Amino acid sequence: MSSESNVKLTIALSNPDLDADEQERETRNLLREIKDLDVESAELVAVTETPLGSKAFGAFLLGVLQAEVSVANCKKLLGFLGDRLGSKAIELEVEANGKKLKVKASSREELTAALEAAQKFVAVG
Structure with a gap:
């Protein structure tokens, strides 16, 4: 399967109530759960260039992970994120077919x- 037919997702968790260790633990738990799904790859985001306002933990951006998934399995991963993250504040960046969509959410709605x-963005691609 070529990587052009895959969808890349960057998920940034934001919980001001957690300290850095708790945030890292929550991110690693989510990463482990995502790896159990049918994804091409999933990993923490390494610090190469720290965006303004983000925090680094070790050599990784705190609370940020990336996953690459086939178009066919993207809906399943997005559904999992909805179930798993519920009302947590997140930023989600979706890259498919050379285009990017960035959305933020801080409530279940x-x-x-x-x-x-x-899902619509990926389907249109």
């Missing part, structure tokens, strides 16, 4: 709308 927008 916003997350549902963001995931629907991401």
Whole structure:
């Protein structure tokens, strides 16, 4: 399968109530759960260039992970994120067919709308 037919997702978790260790633990738990799904790859995002306002933990961006998934399995991963993250604040960047969509959500309703927008974005590609 060529990587052009895959969808890349960058997921940034944001929970101001957690300290850096707790945030890292939550991110690693989510990463482990995503790896159990049918994804091409999933990993923490290495610090190469720290965006303004982000925090680095070790050699990785705190609370940020990436996954690459086939178009066929993208809906399943987005559904999992909706179930797993519920009302947590997240930023989701979806890259498919050379185009990017970036959405933010801080409630269950916003997350549902963001995931629907991401699914439509991938389907149109």
